[in-house]
Each structure stands twice: as structure tokens, then as C-alpha cells.
Amino acid sequence: MRIAIEAQRIFRPNKHGMDFVALESIRELQKIDRENEYFIIVSPGEDHCLEETDNVHIIEVKCPTYPLWEQVALPRVVSKIRPDLLHCTSNTAPIHCPVPLVLTLHDIIFLEPRQGGNRSWYQNMGWYYRRMVVPRILSQCEKIITVSHFECNRIREALQLPKDKITAIYNGYSEHFRPLSETLSITRKYIDDDDYIFFLGNTDPKKNVARTLKAYSLYLKQSDKKRPLLIADLSKDKLDAILREQQIEEIKPYLSYPGYIPNKDLAYLYNGAFVFLYTSLRExxxxxxxxxxxxGTPVITGNTSAMPEIAGEGGILVNSLNAKEIAEKILYLEQDQIFYQNQIKYGLNIVQKFSWAQTAENLLSLYKTI
Incomplete structure (x- = not known):
């Protein structure tokens, strides 16, 4: 087969979730599949993180805006390549696609009531673009992929799709995320303390930054340790606004907020953390x-959407709307060493269910059905 894969953003330096899913899946396909020919269609960028091989070709397509890139430039390239199928990896696809289409629809948050405000212009435009495009491309899709059984059922019901039209293929995680013995050389770039709490926050309301910071303020009032909090991907101005809004400005001396953290450094920061907070409202x-x-770091996560499915029955699940409950779980981990050690063992065990190799095997099987 000749398989085209849209991976528009994987060459940008500051990658996010969907970029890594596309990149890691392609890397694994490159390892396991020598039979089919792949055309990876990307936008030019500084981080050339994927190398060509005999059967994997990279096609860089330059265009001033994402909608024009996807709706005009991408179909033109596909028409020239004439692949057997096109796999679009990030929620949207060309409305007029010249070949059979596979779509990875990570979620349908853009069709749900919006949570919170103060979004950037970029986030707002993306929200409206997805609302316009997705309903128009569903009928063209030979197959729709999503990333959890929760999301699979949610999409099927909301969009009234036939049962065999959509399937769940789990994501994996990269092999450089593993227990490390030496971390200070990297962690000290971001936080002065070697015993801290770690939280990935950004301006997306679903990340629940305000309540998580409120929970941290409650933790500080009751903890003997008073571990500092490292917050990734949040600007100083946004952080200051949240602290004022929540009336918890007194916690600022305990916070470190370096902004975007490269993926290669995250493994060190997870290793150095006492606990990782993933207290989202929706994932x-x-x-x-x-x-x-x-x-080997315990995780506190939300009890809604796909988070319980991925964390498993033994995970630490909380009501993310309840700041007091989040604080109580952090304190419990601090006070009960047996529980803490059991969570480390539990996490190391449950992640064995997930790998990018398995993701790629499932993708290849799906391509063959088409």
C-alpha cells in the first residue's frame, strides 16, 4: 500500500499531545513495517525529529495558515501522490479528500459546552474551525480512530455513528520515561528544590488550573513538609491573574513556573517529583x-471522562471540582509511606499495558482493512 499520513505540526519545537501521538506512531510504523510505502506530510519547522528511510518519505508543505494548509495544500499534495489512503491525525481533515480517509478524532470537546473563559485567539479559532469541519468530513471517513473506550462511546453517541465506523486505539508512552537515578542536573534548571509537587497546567480551562492551585494552598496550610509546586506551561501573567482571582497570592513564593518544558526534560522532572497532579476536568x-x-511517581488524577480508564482501579482518583479533596490526597501520600510505595509499584505495573509499538500494530491492522 501507499499510505499518506498528515502530521502537520510534528516539526514545530514546542510540541503538544497530538503532535507526540502522531510522531511516536509514525516512528513505530517505520520500525515494524517494511512492506508498505509511507508519505508523511508535514509543515516546515525547526525540529526535524523524523528521518526518512527507504519506504518512509517526508513531504514538507508550506502554507500561511492551518485551514489553508489542510483544506487546499494537503489535498493537492495527496492528488499528486495518489496514495491508497490518507490518515489525518489531529481531529480535522480536508472536506474534499481525493482518496479514502482515516481520521483520528482525539475528542469532541469542541462540541461540548465550553468550560471557563479567557481563551487565546488561537484557541478560539481552533474551536470554531473544528466545529465547522468535523461534521462535514464524518461521512467521508472510511474509519474513525479515537484514543479510549470512553471517548469512543462518547463520540458514537454524540455524532450518531454506526458501531463499526469508529474504533479505540490506545496511545503509548516513550521509552525514555523510566526510573532514573540522577535527576538534579536537569530539575535544577526549573526548580531549586529537589523534593516538589509537579503539575502540567496551561490556559485550557479543562486543565483545571485555578482549582488545583486552590488545592495546593489548602495543602500548604496543613502540611509539615510544605513541598513547593512546579507548574509547567503557564505564563507569569496568567498565573498572577489566577492567584488574585482565587485570593491565594500568599502561595506564590512556593511556586516555580518556567513556562514550556521540552519533552526530553520531562522524564527527569517526573522522577524528581514527590507526586504528579493530573487533575483535569476532561481528558x-x-x-x-x-x-x-x-x-515511578504517584499520580493524582480526575475521576471523570477517560482518566479512570487509563489510571485503572488502583489509581488515585479525585473529584477535580473539589479542591479540598485534591489537597487531602496529597496529604495522605505524605503521611502514609506504605500507601505511597504501593502507588509507585502500582504505576510501574499498569503502564505495561500501553506502548507505541502496540499502537502502531493496531494502526497497521486498520490500514490493511481499508
Missing amino acids: SFGIPMLEAMAC
């Missing part, structure tokens, strides 16, 4: 949970 999967657990 379709939750790769950071796997990464932290694979590093």
Missing part, C-alpha cells in the same frame, strides 16, 4: 499520567 486519554507512572 480523552492522558499520556502524562503514563509518563509519570513509568518514572
